[in-house]
Amino acid sequence: MTRVSRIANELPALAVFAVAVLGVVAAAQHHWRKGLYVVAVALVFGAVLRLVLPTRRVGSLAVRGKPVDVLTLLVLGVAVALLAGAVPA
Numbered sequence: 224m225t226r227v228s229r230i231a232n233e234l235p236a237l238a239v240f241a242v243a244v245l246g247v248v249a250a251a252q253h254h255w256r257k258g259l260y261v262v263a264v265a266l267v268f269g270a271v272l273r274l275v276l277p278t279r280r281v282g283s284l285a286v287r288g289k290p291v292d293v294l295t296l297l298v299l300g301v302a303v304a305l306l307a308g309a310v311p312a
Contacts, residue, residue: 233282239269259307266300 242265250258273284273292286292 232280235269235272235276235281236283239265239272239284242268256307256310256312259303263300263304263307266296266303270294270296270300 243262246258246261246263246265248258249255249261252258269284270293273281273289273296278285278289284292284296287295
């Protein structure tokens, strides 16, 4: 496997990480609810990528089996969104 293909295989994980970082930055700048919603979207986006891409193409998003990874990312994404919405403004 060449270096370029190894980097290309990590692009889905890097995309999820980049969106999550944007959410954390927004949350740190007094837009915590919107920032947490962005983090939740990043987690759900990771679940969708893990579901539709083959295992050899998802890089670090593949930790365990596909069903476990997808379910974990979905549950975490929904939990973050529900918790962000449940906290009074």
